[in-house]
Amino acid sequence: MAMMWAGRFSKEVDSKVNAFNSSISFDGRMYRHDIMGSIAHAEMLGRCGIISEEDSKTLANELKKVLEDIENGTVELDMNAEDIHMFIEATLTERLGEVGKRLHTARSRNDQVALDIRLYLRDEIGEIKKLVISLAEVLCDIAEKNTDTVMPGYTHLQRAQPITFGHHLMAYAQMLLRDVGRLNDTLKRLNQCPLGSGALAGTTYPIDRDFTAEQLDFDCAVINSLDGVSDRDFCIELSSSISIIMMHLSRFSEEIILWCSWEFKFIELDDAFATGSSIMPQKKNPDIAELVRGKCARVFGDNMTLLTMMKGLPLAYNKDMQEDKEAVFDAVDNVKLCLSTFIPMLKTMSVYKDNMRNAAARGFINATDCADYLVKKGMAFRDAYKITGSLVALCIERKTDLEHLPLEDYKNMCELFDNDIYRAISLDVCVNMRSSKGGPSPESVKEQINFTRECLLQLNQ
Numbered sequence: 001m002a003m004m005w006a007g008r009f010s011k012e013v014d015s016k017v018n019a020f021n022s023s024i025s026f027d028g029r030m031y032r033h034d035i036m037g038s039i040a041h042a043e044m045l046g047r048c049g050i051i052s053e054e055d056s057k058t059l060a061n062e063l064k065k066v067l068e069d070i071e072n073g074t075v076e077l078d079m080n081a082e083d084i085h086m087f088i089e090a091t092l093t094e095r096l097g098e099v100g101k102r103l104h105t106a107r108s109r110n111d112q113v114a115l116d117i118r119l120y121l122r123d124e125i126g127e128i129k130k131l132v133i134s135l136a137e138v139l140c141d142i143a144e145k146n147t148d149t150v151m152p153g154y155t156h157l158q159r160a161q162p163i164t165f166g167h168h169l170m171a172y173a174q175m176l177l178r179d180v181g182r183l184n185d186t187l188k189r190l191n192q193c194p195l196g197s198g199a200l201a202g203t204t205y206p207i208d209r210d211f212t213a214e215q216l217d218f219d220c221a222v223i224n225s226l227d228g229v230s231d232r233d234f235c236i237e238l239s240s241s242i243s244i245i246m247m248h249l250s251r252f253s254e255e256i257i258l259w260c261s262w263e264f265k266f267i268e269l270d271d272a273f274a275t276g277s278s279i280m281p282q283k284k285n286p287d288i289a290e291l292v293r294g295k296c297a298r299v300f301g302d303n304m305t306l307l308t309m310m311k312g313l314p315l316a317y318n319k320d321m322q323e324d325k326e327a328v329f330d331a332v333d334n335v336k337l338c339l340s341t342f343i344p345m346l347k348t349m350s351v352y353k354d355n356m357r358n359a360a361a362r363g364f365i366n367a368t369d370c371a372d373y374l375v376k377k378g379m380a381f382r383d384a385y386k387i388t389g390s391l392v393a394l395c396i397e398r399k400t401d402l403e404h405l406p407l408e409d410y411k412n413m414c415e416l417f418d419n420d421i422y423r424a425i426s427l428d429v430c431v432n433m434r435s436s437k438g439g440p441s442p443e444s445v446k447e448q449i450n451f452t453r454e455c456l457l458q459l460n461q
């Protein structure tokens, strides 16, 4: 195929170079956005008298037909084309002859590609947001059923203080709310229209950039044409927002993997969301959670690819920037893949409340409450801490726990202890008393769920 720039060249491009240079295999997915952008551009050219109204209409109508034909399979993307932009223009010109050739007036592929990625990613951000929101909703649903499910809270992966499963889940819900916030922020800066920046220096034609920006639902037109064609900040921001989502999913996955183990057995994944082993018949593996944790790595890599690709580029467009698409698409594809598998995996898992409670009943998880008991009776916290430490040591020596240590031993250690110590350190009391705002008590968790649901409702509007 003769190249579009053949006039300047005396040789056909080497076939290896063509394959090396071509991006249609990965930018072909932007065909719809490319066509939408071209329709807006064609309409603007007509309105501004740069081409005739008639040609403008012919172009817009044929572009709509090309879109239909790609969508219904009549037109297949040609993998020998240089990129999706050239392919659509060539298809149009094949159909319209002279008129087709007028489309690229007052435009360059540099502003065209900048426009297409923004349009494409804007849609994808919408999809990712929906998934993050629905994951947060699922967390609220499960938390609601577990506001009084006592489990150990950990620091250093050592049992620390008793919490509720609902409390634990609502922590993840807050991360997801922030994730949606970050996606919205990314969207704000992405949603500016680069069309009309031309190759780099705008154009001498009397174009109307505000018209195309409005037609394509952008908040405004990009202010500077050099910036318009050379900015990929929005790709970096998006892959970084996605990296944070993946990091959250990965931490959650790590916990799910632990909770599924026989050592914890806090949950069991549904058979449809776990896998077996080829050799060990007893195995039920949390592969999905492991893969999500694993895929986090490639998404971080995508973010680093984009940062590194951009760091040395002089203004304005450089071909290096063609590498933006595979990286940002990979991040987008993988976060969607992970979220859409993670959601039903969570929805269908069984929660073993008794195992959670039993784990919370061991490991002196109520030691802080024992110290607090003495504080409430007037002792300074540091002294109470020390006495409780000695009591724990005594229990370990006697192979018992604080609940079963005789009152006599308590009294020997400190006069302030009385029979009410047993109530003060009972698991349910320990959890119910932790009713400070944001705490694990059933009441606090209910408040957190209500708050989160309200935020989600607003985000859904």
Ligand code: ARG
Binding pocket: 023, 027, 082, 083, 109, 110, 113, 317, 319, 321, 322, 323
């Ligand atoms: N396929 C190119 C890209 O993805 C389109 C822009 C080409 N512009 C150019 N001046 N070669 O970046």
